[in-house]
Amino acid sequence: MSLWVGFSDGLDRVLAWADGHLVGRSGRPEGGRRAALCLLAPTLLLLGVFGVAPIVSTVLLSLFDLRYGNGAFAGLGNYQEALQSSAFWNSVRVTAWYLVGVVPTTIGLGFVVAWGLMHVTRGRTLFRTLYFLPYITSAYAAALVWRALLNPQGGLANGLLEWIGLPTQQWLLEPRGLLHVVTGGAVAADMGPSLALCCVMAFDIWHGLGFTVVILLAGLSAIPQELEDAARIDGAGVLQVIRHVTLPLLTPTLYFLLLIGTISGFQAFNSFYALTQSGGNTLGTTENLVIYLFANFYDNGRWGYGAAIATLLLVAIIALALVQARFARRWVHYS
Amino acid sequence: MKRALAYMVLTLGALLVIYPFIWMVGTAFKTLPESMGGSLSPLPQTWQWGNLSATLQAAPFGRYFFNSMVVGITVGLCVVLTSLLAGYAFARFSFRGRGVLFGLVLATMMVPFEITFIPNFVVITRLGWYNSYAALIVPWCANAFGIFLVRQAFLSLPEAYYDAAVLDGCGPLRFLRHIGASMVKPTLVTVFLFAFLGSYNALLWPLVVTSDPSMGVVQVGLASFVLDSGVRLNLLMCASAFVIVPSILLFLVTQRYFETGALGSGLKE
Numbered sequence: 209m210s211l212w213v214g215f216s217d218g219l220d221r222v223l224a225w226a227d228g229h230l231v232g233r234s235g236r237p238e239g240g241r242r243a244a245l246c247l248l249a250p251t252l253l254l255l256g257v258f259g260v261a262p263i264v265s266t267v268l269l270s271l272f273d274l275r276y277g278n279g280a281f282a283g284l285g286n287y288q289e290a291l292q293s294s295a296f297w298n299s300v301r302v303t304a305w306y307l308v309g310v311v312p313t314t315i316g317l318g319f320v321v322a323w324g325l326m327h328v329t330r331g332r333t334l335f336r337t338l339y340f341l342p343y344i345t346s347a348y349a350a351a352l353v354w355r356a357l358l359n360p361q362g363g364l365a366n367g368l369l370e371w372i373g374l375p376t377q378q379w380l381l382e383p384r385g386l387l388h389v390v391t392g393g394a395v396a397a398d399m400g401p402s403l404a405l406c407c408v409m410a411f412d413i414w415h416g417l418g419f420t421v422v423i424l425l426a427g428l429s430a431i432p433q434e435l436e437d438a439a440r441i442d443g444a445g446v447l448q449v450i451r452h453v454t455l456p457l458l459t460p461t462l463y464f465l466l467l468i469g470t471i472s473g474f475q476a477f478n479s480f481y482a483l484t485q486s487g488g489n490t491l492g493t494t495e496n497l498v499i500y501l502f503a504n505f506y507d508n509g510r511w512g513y514g515a516a517i518a519t520l521l522l523v524a525i526i527a528l529a530l531v532q533a534r535f536a537r538r539w540v541h542y543s
Numbered sequence: 544m545k546r547a548l549a550y551m552v553l554t555l556g557a558l559l560v561i562y563p564f565i566w567m568v569g570t571a572f573k574t575l576p577e578s579m580g581g582s583l584s585p586l587p588q589t590w591q592w593g594n595l596s597a598t599l600q601a602a603p604f605g606r607y608f609f610n611s612m613v614v615g616i617t618v619g620l621c622v623v624l625t626s627l628l629a630g631y632a633f634a635r636f637s638f639r640g641r642g643v644l645f646g647l648v649l650a651t652m653m654v655p656f657e658i659t660f661i662p663n664f665v666v667i668t669r670l671g672w673y674n675s676y677a678a679l680i681v682p683w684c685a686n687a688f689g690i691f692l693v694r695q696a697f698l699s700l701p702e703a704y705y706d707a708a709v710l711d712g713c714g715p716l717r718f719l720r721h722i723g724a725s726m727v728k729p730t731l732v733t734v735f736l737f738a739f740l741g742s743y744n745a746l747l748w749p750l751v752v753t754s755d756p757s758m759g760v761v762q763v764g765l766a767s768f769v770l771d772s773g774v775r776l777n778l779l780m781c782a783s784a785f786v787i788v789p790s791i792l793l794f795l796v797t798q799r800y801f802e803t804g805a806l807g808s809g810l811k812e
Contacts, residue, residue, distance in 0.1 A: 220717065227714020241638035243715065248644070251629040254685035257666070259651040262659035269661060277665070321556060324549045337798065338557040341564065344794045346744040348762050349786040352769065353567045356776055362579045364566065371583065414560065446545075475655035478746050482766075498657045502747065511661055518658040529653065 263522070270519045274512035286516035296517070298492050299500035303474065305401040306496060309409040310416075311469040315462060317413065318420030323450070325421070326428050336425065340418035347415055351482030354411050355380060380404050380483055383491040402493035404484060412479050416472070420465055427461030428454070459540040467532060474525050477502065497521050564787070571781035578777040591777070598781040602771065606757060607764035608785075614679045614760060615743040621684035622738035623731050629685070630693025631719050635705070645694075652687040657747065664751050678752040679760065683742055689734040696730040697723065732800035740790055761786045 230243045273282035290296045321339060325332050342350060357364045358379035366376040377389065382403035387395040389403050401409070431454065439449045455462075477498045484494040495503075497517065505514035562585070569585040570578045572594055577587060599605065633645050656663075663682060672678040704726070708718045724731070746762040753759060759767070768782050794801075 219720070223716040223720055224714065227716045230716075240636040244632040244636035244638050244641075247628040247632035247636075251625045251648070251685040251690065252644075254625065254682070255648060255651050255687070258663055258682040259654070259659070260647070262662040262666075263654055265662035265665070266659055269665075321553065324553045327549050328546060328553065335553050335557055337795070338561050341561060341791060341794075344740055344790050345564075345787045346746075346762060346765075346790065348744070348746045349765055349783040350563065352765070352779060352783050353563045356570070356780065357563060357566065364583065367583055414563075417560070471653060471655060475657045477657060478744075481746065501657070505661060506751070511665075515661050518661065522654060522658050525653070525655070 266515045266518050266522070269512055269515035272512040274510070274515075276509040277511065279512060282512065286513045287520070289513065290516055290520065295492065295495070295500065299495050299497045302401075302405060302493065303496045305405060306409055306412075306476065307470060307473045309401060309406070310412050311466065311473055313409075314413050314416050314420050314469060315465050318417055318424050318465075321417070321421045322424035322428055323454075325425060336418075336421065339421050342415045343418035345415075347412075347478035348482045350415060351411060351479050354407075354414075355483055358407055377403065380407050380494075381490065383493045402490060404490040404494050408479055408483050408494055411483060412476060415479065416469070420469075423465055424458070424461060427458050431457045456541050460542055463532075463536050463540045467529060470528055470532065471525060474498075474521060567780050567784050567787070570777055571784045573777050575775060575777055578780070594777055594781045598778045598785065601775075601778060602764060602768045602782070603756065603759075604761070604764060604782065604785055607759050607761045608789075610676075610679075610758060611743055611760040611762075614676060615739045617676075617680050618683045618742040619735040619739035621680070622686055622689050623735050625685040626689030626693045626734050627719070627724060627727075627731060629690045631697055631723060633690065633694045634697035635715060648687045648690055652691075660748060660751060667752050672752070674753050674755045674758050676758075679742075679749060679758075682748075683738070686738065686741075689738060692730050692734055693727060696727040700726055729800040732797050736793065736797050736801060739793065743790060 226243070226246070230246060270286055271281060271283060273279040273285060321335075325335055328335070360366060360376065360378050360381060363379070365379060369376050382389065384397040384402060385395065385400045386403050386406045387400050388397045435453055435457070436449050439453050444452070475498055476496060480494060480496055480499050481502075484490060485499075498521070501514050501517040501521070504510045504517065566585040569587055572590045572592065573587040574591055629648075633641065667673060667678045667682075670677075672681075700723075704722065705715075705718060708722055709715070713721070743760075744762065745760075746766065749760045749763045750766070753763065756767075765782055765786055769779065
């Protein structure tokens with residue numbers, strides 16, 4: 209105890225000294241800069257070394273044909289190889305389907321839940337906690353649970369289908385398209401995302417829904433109740449109020465979610481890794497860009513090629529964020 | 544009537560959302576044939592409490608758990624400290640280049656770690672940190688999200704507190720230690736929660752920088768258990784529950800701070 213008191217006392221003296229000498233009695237200007245830089249130093253060091261510098265080095269590494277750390281300068285060879293590789297374009301397609309499927313669905317479902325939560329009086333906190341739980345749990349461990357539920361032999365999903373009387377499915381092991389399976393073969397098997405990919409998407413919607421709900425709740429509670437009431441009194445129906453009052457006022461929140469959802473959609477790894485690796489062969493229909501990157505880095509030791517994929521991924525993220533920012537001017541209303 | 548419908552939809556949705564967890568816990572205590580039988584009932588006929596010790600014997604989960612806790616708690620505390628200092632500096636000091644610097648910090652949030660992990664891995668091996676706690680901890684000790692939340696919290700504190708303290712002869716650093724830090728406590732708990740969970744739930748980075756089983760964290764341990772356990776589904780679910788339950792408990796304990804910390808100040812605007 210006395211050790212702590214001594215420490216606390218000492219710390220106080222150091223802080224008082226720093227306040228006197230670094231910041232200066234007058235308070236802000238030049239002294240403020242010195243003190244601020246001291247406060248920022250650990251953060252800037254860490255973010256610089258492990259956050260900013262690696263972006264530059266990734267681009268540099270991508271110019272070398274590195275295998276397990278050894279290799280020669282290759283110019284744009286890695287990029288050339290990627291752009292000509294069908295496996296690369298396949299992973300681009302998988303990532304694109306994933307984004308298209310997961311981001312709008314999560315926001316849409318999240319809105320339904322958040323809107324419902326705003327209109328119940330009791331149990332809001334309990335519901336919110338329940339919906340939030342998947343988000344805080346390990347995606348990997350939770351994915352193992354889903355893998356068991358979707359196991360073609362003795363999994364719960366097929367158990368349900370049998371109980372209803374529908375044909376059982378291969379789920380995560382099914383490389384044929386969702387539309388192909390649902391329509392009983394009327395659509396070509398390689399059209400659209402595979403059923404396996406759709407299962408991964410369903411998992412990530414489940415896993416990310418709680419975050420979206422919490423953010424939407426914050427956005428919804430910032431909307432003044434009077435606006436909705438006024439519209440109701442003027443005779444607008446529930447859907448009209450949502451369409452013309454709630455949603456326009458919510459657009460900044462929706463834009464935030466779209467941006468965050470896109471960025472995290474590009475980096476999905478744990479769910480793909482847990483649900484589809486070391487399983488059956490889905491003919492690459494569940495190999496997204498990060499899995500492709502990881503396989504090249506980890507299994508094949510191709511660091512340079514992996515860095516080139518990473519750079520392309522970064523370019524794609526920035527490009528898409530810019531496109532979204534551009535379109536945002538048209539549909540996002542800041543009050 | 545409308546409210547009843549809302550309750551029905553919400554309850555149904557909530558049941559669907561938490562069903563996998565119920566199923567996981569139930570299956571964890573089933574016998575092996577029962578767990579593989581595709582039975583629609585999530586609960587075991589008789590609870591096999593022996594599965595718990597069988598799982599702990601099948602893989603060194605105690606060790607993994609210890610590693611995860613050491614790493615997660617250290618990361619959480621470090622992030623709280625760096626975010627507190629940096630967030631305070633961004634909120635309370637004016638200096639040239641503040642806007643640009645803050646923008647740069649936020650920009651690091653836009654670049655997913657999946658993109659930068661190769662050079663980070665190279666740096667870690669050069670430092671001789673491969674297979675060490677340092678590799679798992681140090682790169683994660685500062686993050687933009689924490690700084691953002693703390694800055695927002697300080698911006699929303701009334702200036703009067705600060706001015707009064709300065710008038711009484713308290714400098715900005717002692718203000719931070721004695722008054723400021725405790726006033727943003729809910730935010731700090733939220734920052735800790737997210738930093739801890741981020742570290743605890745991470746899989747890719749620990750896979751990349753550790754290979755020694757004694758350095759394994761729970762996620763990596765679980766990943767190797769998947770390969771080792773073969774088809775022992777009940778034990779696998781037991782191990783998953785073992786990994787998932789602590790984070791749920793931590794969230795429930797800190798939830799009331801999270802409400803004010805993340806919802807109150809941070810994410811609006």
